[in-house]
Amino acid sequence: MRGLLVGYGSAGRRHLAHFHALGVTDWTVVRSGRGTLAFQPPCAVRVVPDLEAAFALGHHDFAVVANPSAFHVATATACIGAGCHLLIEKPLATSLDALGAIEHAVRAADRRVLVGFQFRGHPAVDRIAGLVRDGRIGRVLRAELSWGEYLPDWHPWESYRAGYAARVELGGGVHHTLCHPVDLALRWFGPPRAVTADLVCNGPLGLEVAESAEAWLEWDGGLRAVIHLDYWRRPGGLRVELLGTDGSLEWDYPAGTLRVRDSAGNLPIDEPLPGVAEREALFAEQARHFLAVVAGAEPPRSSLRDGMDAARVTLGMEASARRRCTLHLADHP
Known part of the structure; x- marks a missing residue:
């Protein structure tokens, strides 16, 4: 090959x-x-x-x-x-x-x-999808997904200002570069109906691109999600919290834990999962999976449609922040 x-x-x-x-x-x-x-x-x-x-x-x-x-x-x-x-x-x-x-x-x-x-190959993602589908925390009312990484620590061989993530002409900006939480929200709940967002440029790092992003996503049926992304956090990491009518779910990726609490405060699920120390395994699994996709042995976990849906949300975040309004994604094809 x-x-x-x-x-x-x-x-x-x-x-x-x-x-x-x-x-x-x-x-x-x-x-x-x-x-x-x-x-x-x-x-x-x-x-x-x-x-x-x-x-x-x-x-x-x-x-x-x-x-x-x-x-x-x-x-x-x-x-x-x-x-x-x-x-x-x-x-x-x-x-x-x-x-x-x-x-x-x-x-x-x-x-x-x-x-x-x-991250679609991380075992937590399918596990959470199954828990949501099976109603383990009831109907999900609210989701919070947060990811921050300190940009100057990414590439020690170059100035952080020189990398693509920090440059407008190279497609930089935290909402593009750290868009995994957007994809995860879509994986679990489908494409949202509307987005409202605020992007912070020229923050502590002095970048023209967005250094942080806050987005509020809305779905039909009342579900709301808050997504926070930033280039500032030390130590960095991805964290997810879902609030349902009958309990809550917390996934702490750096710590490698998945916990579900019921409405009485009990902890029926407290599972260890791969954490940030096993990060490289995600890329190894992605390579294996891609070769299986090429061979026709497996369908893609993150298809072209999935990528398009995520991009429409991140581009909707840009448009919402620029216009200072809630953007209905059906009107932003």
Whole structure:
């Protein structure tokens, strides 16, 4: 099997290592030379400066799109047109126009696509979906999902201001870069009806992109969710709390715990789960799963539609914050 990697930053390096561990050793790497990470691939690879040069080398079975967010759709569309199945990093897109372009390309080429929401492979995600579906805490009334990471600690080899996450022209902003909680809310409850959001730019880090985001999502039936994202938190982590008519649920990802309390305060479920110390296993499982998707052995956990739905919410957050209003997503296609 022949792979094409577009972008050798921290995500691209990780993908290459995990696929290599699974036996994929025939690689072409598109590397612009503008990145700051030392190039140390785990196996011999062909290095080319652009997609045109990569496609000139012949067919690739799949492509991994791991370049800056603003370039995801253009890169993915070109790779799909060249006959590649696709693993595309989140966010799928940073503009609404781009969403339509990639949907059309995938349908026309009949390629298999996995969007890089690796948390969909964490056992807590399906466990929580089952608990919600089975009514273990009654009807869910409110959800709180929070994720913060201190941006200056991400890439010690470069200034945090230089990375894609901090730059407008590269598709940066915390609502794009840390959009996993948005995807999880959609996984458990489906696409929301409306979003109201506030984005904070030029905060403590002095960035033009959003350094923090607060979003309030609304569903038909009365469910409300609050999503908080920031580039400030130390130590960082993902936490989820669901409040239902008959109890509550708490997932603390860094601590590796899932707890359900009933209405009497009892703790019928108190389960250990993989925590942040096992983070790399999420990417290893994502690589395994993607190869199974390419082979037609498994359906994608995070499909093109899932990626589009999440992007519509994050782009709706932008529009809501800019207009200072509640945005009905049906009116923001």
